[in-house]
Each structure stands twice: as C-alpha cells, then as structure tokens.
Amino acid sequence: MLDNAVKFICDKIGDFKPQIGIVLGSGLGELADEYNTISIPYSEIPGFEISTVSGHKGQLVFGEINGKQVVMMQGRFHFYEGHSIQKVVFPIKVMKKLGIKTIIITNAAGGVNPNFRPSDLMVITDHINFMGTNPLIGLNDDSMGERFPDMSEVYNPELIELVQKVGDSCGIDLQEGIYMALTGPSYETPAEVHMAKVIGADAVGMSTVPEAIVASWAGIKVIGISCICNSAAGVSTVGLSHNDVIKAANTAKNRFKTLIKEVIKKLK
Numbered sequence: 001m002l003d004n005a006v007k008f009i010c011d012k013i014g015d016f017k018p019q020i021g022i023v024l025g026s027g028l029g030e031l032a033d034e035y036n037t038i039s040i041p042y043s044e045i046p047g048f049e050i051s052t053v054s055g056h057k058g059q060l061v062f063g064e065i066n067g068k069q070v071v072m073m074q075g076r077f078h079f080y081e082g083h084s085i086q087k088v089v090f091p092i093k094v095m096k097k098l099g100i101k102t103i104i105i106t107n108a109a110g111g112v113n114p115n116f117r118p119s120d121l122m123v124i125t126d127h128i129n130f131m132g133t134n135p136l137i138g139l140n141d142d143s144m145g146e147r148f149p150d151m152s153e154v155y156n157p158e159l160i161e162l163v164q165k166v167g168d169s170c171g172i173d174l175q176e177g178i179y180m181a182l183t184g185p186s187y188e189t190p191a192e193v194h195m196a197k198v199i200g201a202d203a204v205g206m207s208t209v210p211e212a213i214v215a216s217w218a219g220i221k222v223i224g225i226s227c228i229c230n231s232a233a234g235v236s237t238v239g240l241s242h243n244d245v246i247k248a249a250n251t252a253k254n255r256f257k258t259l260i261k262e263v264i265k266k267l268k
C-alpha cells in the first residue's frame with residue numbers, strides 16, 4: 001500500500017523532490033494555499049483516508065517556499081475520527097519515502113500552562129503520549145526504523161533553537177513547552193487538565209504525537225509548533241468550542257505563516 005501511494009504521487013509530481021514536510025493543523029492550512037503548485041486530494045491517494053474535520057481541507061500540496069521544495073498536508077487524520085493509528089501516520093511514511101529530511105508538525109492545542117494566552121505559539125520541546133496506543137505497534141518495518149526507537153530527542157534540539165532564533169529576529173514571541181496528546185474528541189475535564197499539569201504538560205491536544213513518533217523513528221528531524229487556541233478546561237472559566245479554536249488560530253495565522261516561512265529559509 002505504501003509503495004502504491006508513493007508511486008501514485010511520484011507520477012503526479014514528476015521531478016519535484018520535497019526536502020521538507022509540513023503538517024498543517026486546524027485553522028493553519030492557509031500556508032498551503034499560498035504555495036500551491038500541485039495538489040492531490042487525499043481521496044485520490046491509495047491508502048489515504050478522508051479527513052472529516054471542519055477547518056481541514058484534505059489534500060497534499062506541493063510547492064516551493066523560500067527556495068525549498070515542500071510537501072504540505074492541508075489537514076491531517078485524527079485518531080478520534082475513527083481511523084486506525086496506522087492510518088493516522090500513513091502520510092508520514094509516504095513523505096519519508098518521498099525523501100523529506102525534516103518535518104514541521106503543527107496543531108491547535110489547549111493551554112495548560114497558566115502563562116499561555118489564546119493565539120500564543122508554542123515550540124514543542126517534548127511530548128507525553130496519553131493516547132493509550134502507539135503507531136509503531138505491529139510488525140516493524142526495519143527498512144524505516146528500529147523496533148525499539150530512542151525517543152530522548154524527538155524534537156530536534158538544534159531546530160528548537162533555530163525556531164527560537166527566527167522568532168526573535170521576526171519579533172514573534174514564542175512559548176516553549178511539553179505537548180500532551182489525548183484521543184479526544186471530547187475536550188478534557190478540568191480534572192484531566194489538572195493531571196496534565198501535574199505530570200508536566202504545558203499544552204493538551206488530540207494529534208501530533210503519533211506523527212512525531214513515526215517521523216522520529218524514521219530518522220526525520222521533527223519541529224513541533226502548537227497554536228494555543230484556548231486555555232484548557234479549568235485553567236480559565238471560559239467554555240470551549242471548536243469555533244473559538246478556529247478563531248484563535250485565525251488570529252495567530254499571520255505570525256504562524258511568517259515563522260514557518262522564515263524557518264524554512266534557514267533550514268539546511
């Protein structure tokens with residue numbers, strides 16, 4: 001299935017050779033509209049699912065950003081949509097086969113750290129997998145990565161520093177912290193958010209971790225960026241809604257796009 005998907009895509013993109021992959025989270029997909037040279041709807045790609053979340057378009061977009069060839073996922077697959085965890089990470093394996101060396105994984109998240117404000121951007125320094133599963137369960141594909149991969153540095157330290165430097169030079173304030181993934185689709189209860197805080201999380205969300213595990217396993221350098229869209233349940237007294245999440249992502253999107261473009265410029 002993986003080979004079929006890769007062949008299908010290669011036939012469409014010809015000699016385009018992406019070096020960088022980007023997963024665009026809820027409300028952050030606009031970057032792909034700006035640099036859309038070739039797009040392929042997920043529904044056409046063998047082995048891809050259809051993404052069902054509003055605010056997610058559901059296509060693979062190829063374009064050149066600041067001189068680098070990039071493949072962007074405009075929308076991703078979530079575990080809570082009912083896809084198997086293997087389907088959630090399938091596109092990451094495809095991008096690996098397409099030749100990417102670095103991936104920027106983005107998401108919308110709830111702020112657990114009380115210093116975070118809606119529309120803040122957070123550079124992910126580490127994660128807590130609280131999804132109750134792992135995308136590497138099952139037969140190991142030794143050609144991609146080892147059976148028991150080290151997860152000490154999923155988020156590449158040099159790249160974390162690079163993102164921080166780019167933020168400084170562009171006047172974009174960046175938070176830094178630990179992202180904890182739960183399955184969703186219900187938002188957390190205040191008690192769950194309290195637990196997240198106690199065990200060291202700064203933000204909670206429903207994605208990214210499966211993709212980051214697989215990318216790291218496959219030897220891809222990972223950058224993770226969360227858009228803090230709301231204070232997580234109980235951190236503030238305001239109720240949560242997906243619309244508010246999309247609104248906050250909208251407020252952040254110009255800063256987000258500038259950051260990503262400048263980071264790409266600096267990537268080797």
Ligand code: HPA
Nearest residue numbers: 108109110204205206232
């Ligand atoms: N929790 C989990 N996922 C989220 C949140 C949240 O508060 N906000 C945006 N995505």
